[in-house]
Amino acid sequence: xxxxxxxxxxxxxxxxxxxxxxxxxxxxxxxxxxxxxxxxxxxxxxxxxxxxxxxxxxxxxxxxxxxxxxxxxxxxxxxxxxxxxxxxxxxxxxxxxxxxxxxxxxxxxxxxxxxxxxxxxxxxxxxxxxxxxxxxxxxxxxxxxxxxxxxxxxxxxxxxxxxxxxxxxxxxxxxxxxxxxxxxxxxxxxxxxxxxxxxxxxxxxxxxxxxxxxxxxxxxxxxxxxxxxxxxxxxxxxxxxxxxxxxxxxxxxxxxxxxxxxxxxxxxxxxxxxxxxxxxxxxxxxxxxxxxxxxxxxxxxxxxxxxxxxxxxxxxxxxxxxxxxxxxxxxxxxxxxxxxxxxxxxxxxxxxxxxxxxxxxxxxxxxxxxxxxxxxxxxx
Numbered sequence: 241x242x243x244x245x246x247x248x249x250x251x252x253x254x255x256x257x258x259x260x261x262x263x264x265x266x267x268x269x270x271x272x273x274x275x276x277x278x279x280x281x282x283x284x285x286x287x288x289x290x291x292x293x294x295x296x297x298x299x300x301x302x303x304x305x306x307x308x309x310x311x312x313x314x315x316x317x318x319x320x321x322x323x324x325x326x327x328x329x330x331x332x333x334x335x336x337x338x339x340x341x342x343x344x345x346x347x348x349x350x351x352x353x354x355x356x357x358x359x360x361x362x363x364x365x366x367x368x369x370x371x372x373x374x375x376x377x378x379x380x381x382x383x384x385x386x387x388x389x390x391x392x393x394x395x396x397x398x399x400x401x402x403x404x405x406x407x408x409x410x411x412x413x414x415x416x417x418x419x420x421x422x423x424x425x426x427x428x429x430x431x432x433x434x435x436x437x438x439x440x441x442x443x444x445x446x447x448x449x450x451x452x453x454x455x456x457x458x459x460x461x462x463x464x465x466x467x468x469x470x471x472x473x474x475x476x477x478x479x480x481x482x483x484x485x486x487x488x489x490x491x492x493x494x495x496x497x498x499x500x501x502x503x504x505x506x507x508x509x510x511x512x513x514x515x516x517x518x519x520x521x522x523x524x525x526x527x528x529x530x531x532x533x534x535x536x537x538x539x540x541x542x543x544x545x546x547x548x549x550x551x552x553x554x555x556x557x558x559x560x561x562x563x564x565x566x567x568x569x570x571x572x573x574x575x576x577x578x579x580x581x582x583x584x585x586x587x588x589x590x591x592x593x594x595x596x597x598x599x600x601x602x603x604x605x606x607x608x609x610x611x612x613x614x615x616x617x618x619x620x
Contacts, residue, residue: 267346274290279291280365281360282307284307284356287305294544315359315361325447337351339366348363371409376405376406385492390489392491393531394492394493396530398534401535404431416436421464421465423441425445425455426445427471452469456480504571524562538599552582554578576588586608587614
């Protein structure tokens with residue numbers, strides 16, 4: 241069933257009987273079924289689905305009311321094509337990531353995975369145009385990240401909150417404003433960046449490099465000023481990121497963590513207790529920004545709006561990371577006291593959106609870090 245208030249979408253489609261043309265025609269029809277499509281989802285036993293503003297909507301396709309295991313297997317095969325590394329990864333690990341282009345229409349970040357013995361596919365739509373801060377409704381002060389000379393800047397948040405778009409906007413600003421050598425390491429490549437004032441090389445895992453760690457170590461010998469890593473996932477990557485920052489590089493990346501405090505906790509927790517003091521010390525010296533974001537529903541029901549927390553490096557935040565958080569000495573407290581320096585925290589930003597009529601109270605309270613405090617502050 242469709243989400244409340246959102247009816248199934250019908251498309252007119254003359255499907256070819258077989259071959260990759262069938263998949264391409266289906267993707268094109270689903271993509272253009274409605275504005276705001278962010279994901280295409282194919283699962284046996286369900287019709288093709290699109291995600292619009294966080295809600296799944298079935299797409300009614302003539303002669304294809306419900307997908308079978310054969311359907312999803314053929315779609316996965318068309319998407320993977322002759323990518324031997326992806327085929328091997330899917331067989332060995334049960335899932336693989338690839339990029340896919342629909343000529344002249346769109347690019348996708350694709351995850352093919354095995355569930356209950358059959359294939360399922362999730363395709364994230366990657367905008368053709370690289371967004372800027374205004375288009376993404378992000379604080380203009382994030383442009384300051386693009387002017388950093390060295391250190392680590394992380395964009396964090398839950399899955400599907402727009403981290404990749406924010407990173408792309410920051411990178412495009414660097415590309416436009418500075419004459420740097422930039423290397424990206426992505427799994428897979430999402431936004432395609434052309435050379436502007438900077439020279440930018442984009443490397444995709446498995447096709448251009450076998451692993452993040454090897455690509456990162458190679459990058460340190462390729463004279464970049466800026467290194468962009470699609471996502472920091474493990475201890476080895478964290479170690480090399482710290483090494484790169486220590487040697488004067490600017491490193492940009494993302495993590496699937498909810499806020500600045502959880503980000504530091506995850507980084508430090510990746511190491512043994514004996515190593516954690518040293519990691520805290522290095523991170524305190526090298527971090528410059530931790531930008532955390534979430535998407536919350538708008539009051540008018542038209543899409544979602546980002547809420548952004550910004551932690552900047554200063555003496556207080558460095559001390560908090562190095563010594564660890566405790567009562568009265570937390571990163572959240574540092575952010576609150578650092579508002580004059582451009583720091584901001586989730587609940588204060590949510591409060592502004594409620595007062596501006598852009599987010600309703602119930603949504604705000606459900607999304608707040610401290611719901612009771614937010615309700616009290618709003619006097620509602």
